[in-house]
Amino acid sequence: MQVLKKTLMITTVCCFALTACKKSVIEESNRLANAFADKFLIGTAMNSLQIFDLDTLGTDIIKKQFNAIVPENCMKSMYLQPEEGKFFFDEADKYVAFGEANNLWITGHCLVWHSQAPRWLFADENGNDVSRETLIERMRNHITTVVSRYKGRIKGWDVVNEAIMDDGSWRQSKFYQIIGEDFINLAFQFAHEADPDAELYYNDYSTAIEAKCQGIVNVVKSIQAKGLRIDAVGMQGHLNMDSPTVEEFEKSLLAFADLGVKVMVTELDLTVLPGFNNFTGADVSANFDFKAELDPYSDSLPDQVALEQQNRYVDFFKLFLKHHDKISRVTLWGVTDNDSWRNGWPVPGRTDYALLFDRNYQPKPVVAELIKLTKQY
Numbered sequence: 001m002q003v004l005k006k007t008l009m010i011t012t013v014c015c016f017a018l019t020a021c022k023k024s025v026i027e028e029s030n031r032l033a034n035a036f037a038d039k040f041l042i043g044t045a046m047n048s049l050q051i052f053d054l055d056t057l058g059t060d061i062i063k064k065q066f067n068a069i070v071p072e073n074c075m076k077s078m079y080l081q082p083e084e085g086k087f088f089f090d091e092a093d094k095y096v097a098f099g100e101a102n103n104l105w106i107t108g109h110c111l112v113w114h115s116q117a118p119r120w121l122f123a124d125e126n127g128n129d130v131s132r133e134t135l136i137e138r139m140r141n142h143i144t145t146v147v148s149r150y151k152g153r154i155k156g157w158d159v160v161n162e163a164i165m166d167d168g169s170w171r172q173s174k175f176y177q178i179i180g181e182d183f184i185n186l187a188f189q190f191a192h193e194a195d196p197d198a199e200l201y202y203n204d205y206s207t208a209i210e211a212k213c214q215g216i217v218n219v220v221k222s223i224q225a226k227g228l229r230i231d232a233v234g235m236q237g238h239l240n241m242d243s244p245t246v247e248e249f250e251k252s253l254l255a256f257a258d259l260g261v262k263v264m265v266t267e268l269d270l271t272v273l274p275g276f277n278n279f280t281g282a283d284v285s286a287n288f289d290f291k292a293e294l295d296p297y298s299d300s301l302p303d304q305v306a307l308e309q310q311n312r313y314v315d316f317f318k319l320f321l322k323h324h325d326k327i328s329r330v331t332l333w334g335v336t337d338n339d340s341w342r343n344g345w346p347v348p349g350r351t352d353y354a355l356l357f358d359r360n361y362q363p364k365p366v367v368a369e370l371i372k373l374t375k376q377y
């Protein structure tokens with residue numbers, strides 16, 4: 001009797017263990033990071049709440065679903081060095097520690113960007129533009145200080161962000177006006193000197209516009225012609241429901257890959273809200289007044305629109321998977337719909353549904369569709 005009881009107990013324990021094991025196998029395969037493991041890295045931006053561990057449901061998703069991270073805001077120069085020589089690394093340190101603790105590919109964003117740069121960077125004590133030499137020196141100091149701090153830990157850097165306009169011309173930023181075209185080459189040189197092993201990227205939005213794509217191709221060629229390191233072009237994926245087309249995106253993707261660099265789809269999101277005046281892109285300085293008709297889904301998203309969004313996400317991921325040999329990483333610009341900058345841009349106060357996880361931290365049906373899709377490539 002005793003033996004029988006023992007056997008029954010062992011069998012029951014084994015059954016439980018088997019079920020638990022099966023369940024965890026299923027759960028494992030239901031994760032984006034696992035499904036895309038042999039294709040490309042799949043990442044997300046991390047916001048301050050997540051970095052300071054004040055959004056544990058959000059960080060749980062990051063740990064389970066993604067294998068790469070990028071800081072949405074905390075490494076921008078106005079936060080890292082708000083006053084000359086005064087660096088604040090608290091949040092950036094936590095961000096990097098989170099990535100290391102969870103074995104994630106850690107990207108730094110972004111060393112040189114016209115936006116979110118502190119005013120002092122370009123100005124002398126009278127508020128006039130500094131000399132070319134001074135700005136080069138300030139840029140060198142910023143890049144060297146930041147990149148050296150995370151040497152060997154941050155695996156890749158968005159070195160220059162958004163230097164080219166939609167028509168392919170140079171953005172008339174302070175970096176460009178004061179230093180000239182060479183600011184890009186110098187930025188890549190300084191970053192490489194600070195961490196020779198780090199990957200270095202050029203990152204921009206609306207890269208599917210032909211003229212802009214050509215402008216970026218010229219930038220990459222000029223970096224390469226100087227013998228400087230550049231590993232990838234980041235195509236920010238701030239998509240609308242009707243633009244760009246998958247074909248337009250593919251054309252640019254191939255143009256960048258032809259340069260011998262990798263392509264990364266960075267900052268991926270897909271707004272379902274009405275645009276207007278053919279306004280696209282991701283110029284953060286753009287702003288339009290709130291009107292109720294511009295915010296049609298403030299209560300919930302109709303099933304039909306959700307399905308259309310899902311189909312468009314799937315179409316883009318089909319493209320990414322088709323070219324997975326050229327793509328090193330695809331990164332969502334946030335975890336849940338609630339986190340998305342799209343809720344506030346270019347019209348403040350709207351309710352958008354741009355990401356893969358909903359406001360209750362649940363995966364949208366598109367997540368399972370994307371996982372299924374990986375098996376076909």
Ligand code: 9MR
Binds near residue numbers: 236341
């Ligand atoms: O998502 C970011 C938002 O929270 C910030 O307010 C904004 C300005 O710093 O930047 C947003 O991220 C931008 C990214 O850094 C560069 N490409 C465009 C992104 C969306 O504006």
